Amino acid sequence: MQLATNYRQTMTNTYQQYFSNEHEMARQAARRFVQKEIAPFVDAWEEAGSFPRELYQKAAAAGILGVGYPEEWGGVPGDLFMQIVIWEELARAGSGGVAAGLGSLNIALPPILLLGTDEQKERFIRPVLTGEQVAALAITEPGGGSDVANLQTTAVRHDDHYLINGSKTFITSGCRADVLTTAVRTGGPGAQGISLLVIPGDTPGLSRSQPLKKMGWWASDTAQLFFDDCRVPVANLIGPENMGFYAIMANFTTVHF
Template identity: 60%
Template sequence: MSAAHPHYTEEHQAFRQSLRRWVEREILPHVEAWEAARAFPRELYAKAAEIGLLGMGFPEAYGGVPMDPFHVIITCEELARAAAGGLSAGLMSHSIGLPPVAHLGSEALKARVIPPVLAGEKISALAVTEPSGGSDVANLRTTARRDGDHYVLNGQKTFITSGMRADFITCAVRTGGEGMGGISIVVVPGDAPGLARTPLEKMGWWCSDTATLYFDECRVPAENLVGEENMGFYHIMTNFQGERLIAAVSCVAGMELAVRDAIAYGDDRKAFGKPVSKFQVWRHKLVEHMTAIEAARRLTYYAVDKFNKNPANATREITMAKLFAGDLAQRVIYDCQQMYGGFGYVTEYAVARAFTDVRLITIGGGTSEVMKEILVKMEGL
């Protein structure tokens, strides 16, 4: 997870080593307990803020830390060492919840929302997906009607990461007519009247809280509108690109970790008088996966390069990276778990958790099928 890349400077490598020490000290000793408890302590946000982890890439004026996308890659790779997808998703949920506010919000809204989140005092979440669909944003059903100096929201959102404890929820709503032209973004305070939440019990990503949100005449100050009314669709779709890129990077890092651990286990585990890893069937599978993982990394890094230069011109590569890495991970983790035999089914081993966690990669942030449809349209097929 520390592959050489032309954009990695000595400063990048120093950042990686510092973050790795932090992960080893603050996360690795506790992750099993957090997974069992189905939550990590809220105090972890403050600890992450102390080292600048939460502020990466956000404006200094609001407590951010200037960093390039390759710092974000390193962060994804090092957090992946915890082998708990829910941890990264929950701890970094602001990375998809805050960008619309940072890019489009009024100065007053930015000053009220961004600093406490980057300081680890408040939690930010993004709410787009509804029970009726996720990637089909143009047809979302949650409405927001103007009533004096408030918007009144009605509808539901689901599969919301950090949804149970978020203090600020960046929410996609319908303020206008049908289709993409009627979509807006508002920031819903966690204590807004008319907001209710219920937790979702998932097969994986256990220490990330995930919720369904219910808006019943939920009143939100009109000053919490992000950008212009009925102009939110494009910005939501742009925000998806960063989410999908992070998913691809994290997926590559997770595959590398799983293969490394499988090799170590196979070297130690004996069957028929020799280490499991020395059987040709496993040696061939492992090198096939190593080759494919390297291809996934190169594609993902290429997508990061393009995103760094011009985010609007990177959709094709980001979509390909998420599709390729996500589908590959299903096969890689399956084989890694198989190498453990019965122990791969025991939760004592991280590969068992990886098996359930990895399924979300081809679902969340847009399914693999949606990625293919995007590419079909872009290629004119």
């Protein structure tokens, strides 16, 4: 009995060490948002294989979408624990697909935040944090996902633009993304030949599959993308050319904001 009491007290102390009243207020606000805007519809959205695009704007207006991103690019102040409470509450909706689709910005934007210029942050990050645009991260290819250093999609430089050819698969939010943070091969083989480019969703030569069928996460659109001589300005290169592998590894393993 004493052991259980001690355990409960330790857990309470630990919680209070990281989660303040401010976190609790954010949790309650996120919970209300989920109860009103998501929970009543999740079953229908899962069956439909999609959720309405307006949800991004609603989540942005509720201060949920951009939590933890710098205010100067349209984010909402908040530490890592603020993000934890928000995403815990989103998970309560009972649909991993909605959380994954709504959250694809959190894998697509960090490399831009980390390595992008101010002009790129204004152009790519702000519209996503306001919910007007959707962002996706495109790394995995039909030939293999774990072996990132071996990716085959090429971007060949011609003066002020790259020509991109290849394909990507299993891309979360891939069907409707406007901002595609994409790993491409700009150099020789291996990890040293990879760069990150933002490919706008309306780029001629970019085509997308129908949402791929999956065992779960039905409400999250997951697409295959095809690049056929897609012309993308060099101004969309994120960080130095041929250094993209390291940005990708940082994106997989660290928290940036």
